[in-house]
Amino acid sequence: MAEKMKISKMEKQNSLEDNLRRAIDSSSIVTVMNTNGIVTHVNQKFCEISGFAENEIIGTNLLMLRSGVHPIEYYDELWATISKGEIWTGEICNQRKNGELFWNKATIIPIKNQDGEIIEYIAIRFDITNQKEKENKMEETLMKLQKSNQIIEEQSKKLVKQEKLVTIGELAARLSHDIRNPLSIIRVSLENLKIIYGKNELETKHFDRVERAIDRISHQIDDVLGFIRKEPMRFEKTLISEIIADSLDSINLPDRIYFEISKNDFEIYCDKKRLSVAITNLILNAIQGIEGKGTIEIILEDKGENIVIKIKDSGKGIPSDIIEEIFEPLFTTKQQGTGLGLASVKSIINGHGGKIFVTSPPTVFTIIIPKKGIDNNLDDPHF
Numbered sequence: 092m093a094e095k096m097k098i099s100k101m102e103k104q105n106s107l108e109d110n111l112r113r114a115i116d117s118s119s120i121v122t123v124m125n126t127n128g129i130v131t132h133v134n135q136k137f138c139e140i141s142g143f144a145e146n147e148i149i150g151t152n153l154l155m156l157r158s159g160v161h162p163i164e165y166y167d168e169l170w171a172t173i174s175k176g177e178i179w180t181g182e183i184c185n186q187r188k189n190g191e192l193f194w195n196k197a198t199i200i201p202i203k204n205q206d207g208e209i210i211e212y213i214a215i216r217f218d219i220t221n222q223k224e225k226e227n228k229m230e231e232t233l234m235k236l237q238k239s240n241q242i243i244e245e246q247s248k249k250l251v252k253q254e255k256l257v258t259i260g261e262l263a264a265r266l267s268h269d270i271r272n273p274l275s276i277i278r279v280s281l282e283n284l285k286i287i288y289g290k291n292e293l294e295t296k297h298f299d300r301v302e303r304a305i306d307r308i309s310h311q312i313d314d315v316l317g318f319i320r321k322e323p324m325r326f327e328k329t330l331i332s333e334i335i336a337d338s339l340d341s342i343n344l345p346d347r348i349y350f351e352i353s354k355n356d357f358e359i360y361c362d363k364k365r366l367s368v369a370i371t372n373l374i375l376n377a378i379q380g381i382e383g384k385g386t387i388e389i390i391l392e393d394k395g396e397n398i399v400i401k402i403k404d405s406g407k408g409i410p411s412d413i414i415e416e417i418f419e420p421l422f423t424t425k426q427q428g429t430g431l432g433l434a435s436v437k438s439i440i441n442g443h444g445g446k447i448f449v450t451s452p453p454t455v456f457t458i459i460i461p462k463k464g465i466d467n468n469l470d471d472p473h474f
Contacts (some may be wrong), residue, residue, distance in 0.1 A: 120195065120216040126209055128152045128170070140218055142188030158192050160184040169199070173212055176201045182219065194223040278305055302343055324362040324442050331391055331398060332356040334363060338370040347384040353391040357398050360463050361443055369439040372432045373402045373456050380406035380454055397445075400458040408452025417449065 116134045123132035133148050141148070141156065157166075161184065172179040179199045184192055195216035201209045285298050335352060344350075377387045381404055390401040409417065420434040440447045445460035 120214075120218065122153070122214040122216070124153075124212045124214070126211065128212075131211065140187070140193060141185070147188075156185040158184045158186040160192070173199050173201050174209075176203065176207075176209060182223075183216075193218060193220045195219065274305055274309060278302075281305070299343070324365065326360050326362055328358060328360055329363045330356055331359050331400070334359075334361075334367045334370060335389060335391075337363075337367040338374055341367070341371055342374060342378075345378060348378060348381055349386045350389065351386060352389045355391055355393070357391065357393055357462065359398055359460070361460070362439075365439045366443065366460075369436045369458075370400070370402075372436045376432065376456075377402055377404035377406070377454070380404050380409075382406065394459070396463070397459050397461050400460070401455055403453055403455040406454060408454050409449065411451075414449060414451060418447075 116136070119134075120137045120140060121132070121134040122130060122137055124130050130148050130151055130153060133145055137143075137148070138145055143155075169179050169181070178201070179197075181197060183195050183197050185195060186192055196219045197214055197216040199212055199214045202211045202213060204210050281298060281301055285295075339350070374387065374389075381387070385405040387405075388401070388403040390399075390403065392399040392401070418433050418437045420431060437447055440458055440460065443460050445458060447459075448457045449455065450457070
């Protein structure tokens, strides 16, 4: 009786195992490998999805299925896991016999004997190719949407910037005349007050503060008008030293900032007034960058057909996260700036067929400009 019950229990166990095997075979892609990775069994679904016949797979190590999508380290990690007797689960991209790719969700289970030794590996896989294709399409769509949003944001920023520039231009045109006339009166009155009362150091300091404020207002007006008005260049022969001298003469230079200027001189064909405005802007930018005591170097170099002008200051430098934006119109980090000074400088230099670059720290603005007028063959920022 006990023997019959034992046989019945074994029959039920075998029947359950057969049913499980049939269920797995009908729903999954099954591969059995020995401990060396050689295939000993594949089911019909494996042959259907891979395109290989059973006799083409049995006795191989499945290397022909590798798609090249995964690095060798991916497979090394897989084998390291199952060799330790642990179950590995993950996604694998394989290659069919005809070269097409297909994706599997795989679980590889180490099978052990009664002594706990691994005797084979069973891989149970599910085809997720359609799912991966949908995911890839969703990713592509998302990337396209992100790109479209980026373009829309950039265009919106450009439109806003253009609208701001138009508004600034209109306001500048209306206010320029009304502001300049009172400024001229204030400046003349200040000179008279300096003659009458500027006898001691304290009074002189107060007068200098007023004069710097007048200069700042005038300069900001010039910034706006210089950028908004696209006037044609008026080229003439001049010496670069005259341009530097004109720029320095137009600025109220602080006492605690020292200038080192190259002695060499060159003749250049340019719009003297506009180029002087550009140099003035760069010098003022250097003065503001120093914030106290320091040195500004103006370096002049002859590079054959071109002249190189470098303006270097001893300030703390320009932060790396904004250095690419400083020539953009309306970009400024200064409370008293218009955001048009360096944009105007770039516009003037481009109008001469030149280039302008900046490196920091230390902050060095480098202008490369042709001696004989416009020359667009200036592409090397490390000239």
